[in-house]
Amino acid sequence: MQIDFLCLRPRCVALLLVALAAASLPAFGQQAYVSRFDLFTGYTFLDSPAVSLAENGFHLQTGVRASTWLTLGFDYSVSAGTLTLKPDMLLPGLQQQLGAERGQMAAAGEIPAGYALTVPTHSRTQTFAAGPQFCYRHFSKVTLFVRPSAGVIHEYATPQPADPIAATVAAQLAPSGHKVDTVLFYGFGGGVDFSLSRHLGLRVQADFVHDHLFSNLLENGRNTVRVSIGPCFNFGGNVAH
Numbered sequence: 523m524q525i526d527f528l529c530l531r532p533r534c535v536a537l538l539l540v541a542l543a544a545a546s547l548p549a550f551g552q553q554a555y556v557s558r559f560d561l562f563t564g565y566t567f568l569d570s571p572a573v574s575l576a577e578n579g580f581h582l583q584t585g586v587r588a589s590t591w592l593t594l595g596f597d598y599s600v601s602a603g604t605l606t607l608k609p610d611m612l613l614p615g616l617q618q619q620l621g622a623e624r625g626q627m628a629a630a631g632e633i634p635a636g637y638a639l640t641v642p643t644h645s646r647t648q649t650f651a652a653g654p655q656f657c658y659r660h661f662s663k664v665t666l667f668v669r670p671s672a673g674v675i676h677e678y679a680t681p682q683p684a685d686p687i688a689a690t691v692a693a694q695l696a697p698s699g700h701k702v703d704t705v706l707f708y709g710f711g712g713g714v715d716f717s718l719s720r721h722l723g724l725r726v727q728a729d730f731v732h733d734h735l736f737s738n739l740l741e742n743g744r745n746t747v748r749v750s751i752g753p754c755f756n757f758g759g760n761v762a763h
Contacts, residue, residue, distance in 0.1 A: 553590075553659045555720055557756035560585045560593070562725050564752015568601045568647060572744040573611065577603030577647055581750040587761050590659055597651040597673065599748065605679070607641040607695075613741050620691060633687060641688050641695070646678045649707070649748070668712035671729045676704040679736070695739060707733035707746075715754055725754040 566581035579601025585593040609620055620639075627633045651673025658666040680700045681692035695701070713727025727750050734743030 553662055553665070554762060555760050556587060556590045556659065556762040557721070558587055558758030558761055560587070560595075560754055560756050562752060562754040564725065564750050566599050566601055566748055566750040568599070568603070568746060568748050570605070570744045570746045572742065573605040573607070573740075575603060575605035575645060575746075577601035577645060579647075581748075581752065583754075585655065590762055591657050593655040593657060593667075595652065595655060597649070599649045599750070600647070602644070602646045604682075605643050605645050607643055607681070609639055611740055611742070613739065616695075616739065620694075624687075627687070637687065639688060639691065641692050642682050642684060644680045644682055648676045650674045650676075663717045665715040665717070666712070667715070667727075668710070671707070671709040671711045671731050673707060674704060675707045675733050675735065676702075677735050678702050701736060701739070703735045703737075705733050705735055705737070707731040711748075713750075721756050723754045723756065724751070726751050
């Protein structure tokens with residue numbers, strides 16, 4: 523998988539840079555307490571530049587630490603926002619069909635000069651994942667972690683055409699008024715936990731993944747970045763002993 527980091531939106535990259543810079547602050551020393559369980563809840567931003575998708579939402583993680591360096595956990599996020607469909611995103615057969623229809627409409631004078639077809643679409647996305655997370659605890663107040671990101675992504679998309687031509691196209695692409703799809707995603711992620719107290723911390727993290735939602739309509743898959751920030755709660759016995 524290749525991820526085009528130049529396509530990532532500046533605010534996502536800026537947040538990641540802030541996290542990395544903060545992680546570089548000196549905080550040496552042994553972590554005397556590493557809890558058996560952890561829980562994270564926070565804000566998440568989901569960005570898929572290929573379809574101009576930007577979503578805001580909620581992120582939940584739970585974990586059980588098998589050791590000081592290995593956590594096994596579950597990850598869930600839900601977010602909503604808008605994306606923009608354009609003809610060149612569609613499968614070649616659909617592009618040809620729409621091109622022929624627009625040619626007929628143009629010949630009949632039904633398309634204004636300079637008209638560019640786009641279909642704004644409201645999207646609601648849920649992700650589900652489970653697996654290992656690998657931690658580095660060299661610092662007393664800062665924990666670094668990385669993980670493979672693999673799971674299921676579910677998206678509910680509702681076209682919201684802004685003009686009659688787009689409405690005609692939307693009715694062809696989504697006769698029921700919406701499209702729903704569920705597929706696998708894969709990638710990698712990581713982040714930083716900042717310890718505020720024995721049982722409370724601040725987590726900043728990001729995941730870069732690839733999926734191909736709506737493969738019966740869209741020609742290509744898409745790369746997605748998810749950035750999250752919020753409190754993490756640590757509780758249970760000490761696995762550091």
